[in-house]
Amino acid sequence: MAAASNVGQKLDILVKAAELTKDLRKPEQAAVIGLLKLDPKSIEDETTRLQIMGVQQSLTEKIKSGVIDHSMLETVNAIHRQYVASKQGGRRKRRKSRKTKRKRRKSRKRRRRKRTKKKALSRKLKRKKTKRRR
Numbered sequence: 796m797a798a799a800s801n802v803g804q805k806l807d808i809l810v811k812a813a814e815l816t817k818d819l820r821k822p823e824q825a826a827v828i829g830l831l832k833l834d835p836k837s838i839e840d841e842t843t844r845l846q847i848m849g850v851q852q853s854l855t856e857k858i859k860s861g862v863i864d865h866s867m868l869e870t871v872n873a874i875h876r877q878y879v880a881s882k883q884g885g886r887r888k889r890r891k892s893r894k895t896k897r898k899r900r901k902s903r904k905r906r907r908r909k910r911t912k913k914k915a916l917s918r919k920l921k922r923k924k925t926k927r928r929r
Contacts, residue, residue: 812858826875
């Protein structure tokens with residue numbers, strides 16, 4: 796029963812955090828909510844785990860009071876950048892990987908065509924040789 800109430804409290808805090816961060820930029824909103832969702836047990840280093848737990852506790856207290864100050868946002872952003880997994884590279888990297896995939900596909904196609912042309916030529920030559928023998 797205690798676990799169910801704990802989940803309900805976490806959900807309430809997340810909802811309140813979403814309401815408080817409406818006027819902030821998207822990355823800051825993501826940082827606050829991401830840090831609240833982050834499980835400190837997933838981090839191996841004991842000191843960073845304790846640090847994150849402390850920041851989470853102070854953040855929940857600030858959310859309960861109804862005001863998140865600028866210094867808190869800065870620390871949350873720093874931790875979010877360091878520990879919460881996010882996409883690396885962005886648009887440019889995705890585009891580059893697409894280009895390389897396209898190039899590989901093209902070269903594969905070219906090789907396949909060459910192979911089939913060679914096979915077709917060898918078949919033609921074989922036919923000619925067999926016709927000459929007859």
